Amino acid sequence: xxxxxxxxxxxxxxxxxxxxxxxxxxxxxxxxxxxxxxxxxxxxxxxxxxxxxxxxxxxxxxxxxxxxxxxxxxxxxxxxxxxxxxxxxxxxxxxxxxxxxxxxxxxxxxxxxxxxxxxxxxxxxxxxxxxxxxxxxxxxxxxxxxxxxxxxxxxxxxxxxxxxxxxxxxxxxxxxxxxxxxxxxxxxxxxxxxxxxxxxxxxxxxxxxxxxxxxxxxxxxxxxxxxxxxxxxxxxxxxxxxxxxxxxxxxxxxxxxxxxxxxxxxxxxxxxxxxxxxxxxxxxxxxxxxxxxxxxxxxxxxxxxxxxxxxxxxxxxxxxxxxxxxxxxxxxxxxxxxxxxxxxxxxxxxxxxxxxxxxxxxxxxxxxxxxxxxxxxxxxxxxxxxxxxxxxxxxxxxxxxxxxxxxxxxxxxxxxxxxxxxxxxxxxxxxxxxxxxxxxxxxxxxxxxxxxxxxxxxxxxxxxxxxxxxxxxxxx
Ligand SMILES: [Zn+2]
Numbered sequence: 001x002x003x004x005x006x007x008x009x010x011x012x013x014x015x016x017x018x019x020x021x022x023x024x025x026x027x028x029x030x031x032x033x034x035x036x037x038x039x040x041x042x043x044x045x046x047x048x049x050x051x052x053x054x055x056x057x058x059x060x061x062x063x064x065x066x067x068x069x070x071x072x073x074x075x076x077x078x079x080x081x082x083x084x085x086x087x088x089x090x091x092x093x094x095x096x097x098x099x100x101x102x103x104x105x106x107x108x109x110x111x112x113x114x115x116x117x118x119x120x121x122x123x124x125x126x127x128x129x130x131x132x133x134x135x136x137x138x139x140x141x142x143x144x145x146x147x148x149x150x151x152x153x154x155x156x157x158x159x160x161x162x163x164x165x166x167x168x169x170x171x172x173x174x175x176x177x178x179x180x181x182x183x184x185x186x187x188x189x190x191x192x193x194x195x196x197x198x199x200x201x202x203x204x205x206x207x208x209x210x211x212x213x214x215x216x217x218x219x220x221x222x223x224x225x226x227x228x229x230x231x232x233x234x235x236x237x238x239x240x241x242x243x244x245x246x247x248x249x250x251x252x253x254x255x256x257x258x259x260x261x262x263x264x265x266x267x268x269x270x271x272x273x274x275x276x277x278x279x280x281x282x283x284x285x286x287x288x289x290x291x292x293x294x295x296x297x298x299x300x301x302x303x304x305x306x307x308x309x310x311x312x313x314x315x316x317x318x319x320x321x322x323x324x325x326x327x328x329x330x331x332x333x334x335x336x337x338x339x340x341x342x343x344x345x346x347x348x349x350x351x352x353x354x355x356x357x358x359x360x361x362x363x364x365x366x367x368x369x370x371x372x373x374x375x376x377x378x379x380x381x382x383x384x385x386x387x388x389x390x391x392x393x394x395x396x397x398x399x400x401x402x403x404x405x406x407x408x409x410x411x412x413x414x415x416x417x418x419x420x421x422x423x424x425x426x427x428x429x430x431x432x433x434x435x436x437x438x439x440x441x442x443x444x445x446x447x448x449x450x451x452x453x454x455x456x457x458x459x460x461x462x463x464x465x466x467x468x469x470x471x472x473x474x475x476x
Contacts, residue, residue, distance in 0.1 A: 066103025
């Protein structure tokens with residue numbers, strides 16, 4: 001069989017730190033970057049005799065994520081202890097939702113290969129993060145600041161068929177969670193990590209191949225590279241007549257390979273049992289209704305709406321999805337604009353550039369959104385050339401003065417007076433006999449040169465369409 005006769009089956013488990021002020025079971029700050037072991041207390045250090053108290057905001061954010069992922073938000077959820085021993089986990093067990101998660105059975109939609117892909121979500125459950133080990137030359141250390149930070153695990157169904165699709169899925173997930181205020185998803189700070197399950201099988205076979213897990217990847221591009229490598233590796237083993245066994249591997253980003261960590265025989269037995277110190281969580285209808293008020297429009301829905309309601313091209317809509325504040329600003333203008341596309345052009349091409357260049361925010365703008373409407377109107381009615389409109393906008397941006405009054409004060413209005421333009425055209429033809437003769441001889445490009453001369457004479461204020469007409473008439 002050829003390599004192309006195999007297909008990959010991928011499922012992802014994505015861990016996301018929730019955007020809460022405090023940790024999951026105690027009042028310690030959920031804050032990245034503090035000196036080691038400064039955000040710790042007897043609860044998150046797992047000292048004997050302490051009791052966990054569930055962070056309600058973390059429960060709310062998990063339910064909210066469930067709604068955003070089209071999941072059922074369960075009326076009954078409980079916490080379990082997952083027992084294992086590792087230096088970065090002081091309690092020697094992790095509190096997690098095992099058989100009764102907060103949310104289950106949803107889906108996420110995202111753009112992939114010029115269409116919309118959908119991947120079902122098995123569950124999104126709540127658990128806690130562990131500390132972090134550091135290895136030095138002669139010793140190791142553990143920082144427990146991260147221990148007990150609320151962590152949500154989102155488990156997809158094995159419906160992803162390739163490395164690129166996995167990458168787009170992860171990006172969509174991240175965008176959705178940032179939009180919903182569930183997590184900041186800052187990759188640099190390790191707020192998102194994922195485990196990947198991948199197997200391959202001959203196309204057409206329904207039975208799944210041996211499931212191989214790659215653990216703890218902290219970048220989406222790393223996950224994509226690891227999948228590309230691992231899929232090729234598995235196919236090559238099968239094509240050479242080898243067999244694959246269920247195992248766990250590690251991605252070495254420097255070497256660009258996956259390596260075996262352990263096989264099935266050494267798989268953990270976590271000895272799950274219900275956490276005796278926490279009551280099951282049974283949210284009331286009123287509590288859930290409050291969470292539902294925090295549901296936001298999702299990125300893909302926003303993109304489609306911008307394309308539909310304002311007839312914007314996909315690229316403009318995408319800009320307003322990525323930069324929500326800019327998108328909201330555009331909407332405030334577009335609602336009153338005759339030509340929303342023109343408004344989008346001003347916001348994206350001019351306003352965005354000026355904001356970046358001057359380091360200002362939308363809140364600091366000196367002019368009202370109506371100024372952009374006024375500018376569009378001046379250009380569309382032919383009173384202002386689009387080149388001069390740029391200058392007027394720069395001044396409006398700097399001073400807060402409305403475009404109309406700038407145009408009036410500086411006499412920038414476009415010259416559409418035919419009699420006045422005729423004189424300028426005659427002047428340009430007289431001063432440039434060569435190009436004029438060229439045009440008469442059939443070189444149509446010469447007209448643009450003459451047009452440019454008229455624009456120069458009028459300091460850019462001439463109506464270019466009208467100038468073209470007059471020149472052509474005079475040269476014929
Ligand atoms: Zn603590």
